[in-house]
Every structure is written in C-alpha cells, then in structure tokens.
Amino acid sequence: MSVPMLDCWLSARRLDRYLDRDDSARLTDGQARRLEHHLSVCARCASSAEDRMRVRAALHRLGARHRPDPAAVARLEDVAARLRTGEGA
Amino acid sequence: MSVDQSTRHAVGPGPDPAAGDPDASTGRAELFGTYVEPEIEAMLRVAHRLTGSWNDAEDVVQDSLVRAYRAIDRFDGRHPRAWLFTIVRNTHLNSLRRTRPVPAEDEWLERRTPAFGADRAPSAEEVYADRHFDADVEAALAALDPRFRRVVLLVDLDHLTYAEAAEVLGVPVGTVMSRLSRARSRLREQLAHRRPGPDPTTDPKGKRR
Numbered sequence: 001m002s003v004p005m006l007d008c009w010l011s012a013r014r015l016d017r018y019l020d021r022d023d024s025a026r027l028t029d030g031q032a033r034r035l036e037h038h039l040s041v042c043a044r045c046a047s048s049a050e051d052r053m054r055v056r057a058a059l060h061r062l063g064a065r066h067r068p069d070p071a072a073v074a075r076l077e078d079v080a081a082r083l084r085t086g087e088g089a
Numbered sequence: 090m091s092v093d094q095s096t097r098h099a100v101g102p103g104p105d106p107a108a109g110d111p112d113a114s115t116g117r118a119e120l121f122g123t124y125v126e127p128e129i130e131a132m133l134r135v136a137h138r139l140t141g142s143w144n145d146a147e148d149v150v151q152d153s154l155v156r157a158y159r160a161i162d163r164f165d166g167r168h169p170r171a172w173l174f175t176i177v178r179n180t181h182l183n184s185l186r187r188t189r190p191v192p193a194e195d196e197w198l199e200r201r202t203p204a205f206g207a208d209r210a211p212s213a214e215e216v217y218a219d220r221h222f223d224a225d226v227e228a229a230l231a232a233l234d235p236r237f238r239r240v241v242l243l244v245d246l247d248h249l250t251y252a253e254a255a256e257v258l259g260v261p262v263g264t265v266m267s268r269l270s271r272a273r274s275r276l277r278e279q280l281a282h283r284r285p286g287p288d289p290t291t292d293p294k295g296k297r298r
Contacts, residue, residue, distance in 0.1 A: 016269070016270060016273060022250050022251045022252075023250060023252070024250065024251040024252050024262050024266075025251060025262075051280075052277070054222070055273065055280060056245060058222055058223045059245035060246070061219065061223055062223060062226065062230075063246030063248070066246070068134060068137065069143060072133060073129060075147070076133065076150050076154065077129055079151050079154055080125065081126075083121065083155065083158045084118045084121050084126070085118070086118075
C-alpha cells in the first residue's frame, strides 16, 4: 500500500512551519497531528524531515560559533548603562 | 567604515524632552533597562547581518541605543525586539546615506575558516562528522544568493522570528517565508551528497516496514 501523494505534498509544504513553530505561521493542532501521523508512515517524508533537522542543527552550530565579540557587547552595555543613568548626556 | 575603538564618538541622548522631569526620566530608564538592554547582543547580530562588519555593526548599535533611549517613552511595549530591529535597520540605512553604499556581505562567509570551537557533541565521531558536515553547510550557505542567505542567517543562525526578520529586511512576512523556503531547499540540494544512505527499514516506495 503506497502513501497518498497528497499527504506527501502537504507534508513538504508544512514541514518547515512545523519545525519552526513560528507565531506568524504556526500549524493548527490538527495540521500538526496529521503531519506527525504522515511522518510515522512515510519514510520518504520522514527522511526529508531528518534532512531538514540536520541542516538546521548545523546552522544553529554556525550561529553559536559566530557570536559577537564579548568585548564589543560589553562596550555597548556600558553605552546603554550611561544612557540609562544620564552619565552620557 | 572601520573605526578604532578608542575614537568612537561620545554618547549622549541629545536634547531630552524629559529633562527636568525626574519621574519621566526614571520611567524612561526603567523601560530602557527592561526592553532594550537585554537585547544588545541580538541588536549587534542584526546590525552585523546588515553591515557585514562587526566594527560597523557596533557603530550602528551605539547610534541605535541612543535613538531607542530617546524614543522609548513612545514605545507601546508590544514586540520590543521588532521595534528595536526596526531602529537598527533605520540607523543602518541612515549611515549608508551618509557614507558610500557598500553592499553588505558577511565577512566570515567571505573568508570561511575551518570550524574550530564548535559546540561539544557527545562523541568524538559525532564531532568529526558534524565538523565536516558544518563545513559543507557553510560552503552551501556562502553560495546562496545574498537575498536568500540573509533570511537564513537571521532566522536560523540568529533565531529571529519571521516577523522580526521581516522588520529587519523591510519586507512582508510572506516574503521572508518564501525566501526562507527557497533558501533551505537550495541548501538541501547542495548538501544532497551528504545525505545518509537508504534506510533498510523501508521498502522502495518509501513505506515504513
């Protein structure tokens, strides 16, 4: 028994939104449940989800490695503190 | 616009409408401490995405802090990060008008270096595999069209929401989503050679056994 192509198409369209959980485009509970069920029975879409998660994890690691220089953050925090206390005026 | 740290301009909020009103000044200071100061690192990251340079980003954030301080009593308290990122974007645009229009690129992507100092993974094998995969991801990211790359940088590396990225880029949320989708799709295409082999627990039609 093959997996319905319509579910694969919907899965591909919704996977990023499902993984991002962004308030601007959050899936409904029903959509999320349908997607989760589809991923449990369709190896191709499950593999696609794993690919996406793997790339996302790598991008998150890149973001963590390329953080701003703590000294620059400290200088800006000092600027902010002086503004807040009126010393910079 | 590289600036020596010792020559950064003096900081001051300029003429203050709340001057002489201690209650207004105190309220403004509290709002500034609540909404702005916790987001300094995020502002610096966003400014870096816009300017392509950490030095320029620091200048932009310094100016943005002054603007935010002056405007905070008019801020309605909703979506503080989006409000701040809009200030960062406008400050960046103003600085471009004062100087030459330099296309923003990411320094670290232009001179990609080996990925040292990566997050610790549980095993040496995973660290090894992640480093090789990460290098390929970085190369694929560098090969993206800048319009698409910037959305990935803001959302996936800097963890902005779609709406915040839309504010930074000055485009609708739908545009952020479509660019993000295309960018991620291209990244996956570029990384297809790194995909693990077929899963032996599935049949040829993709149905799980």
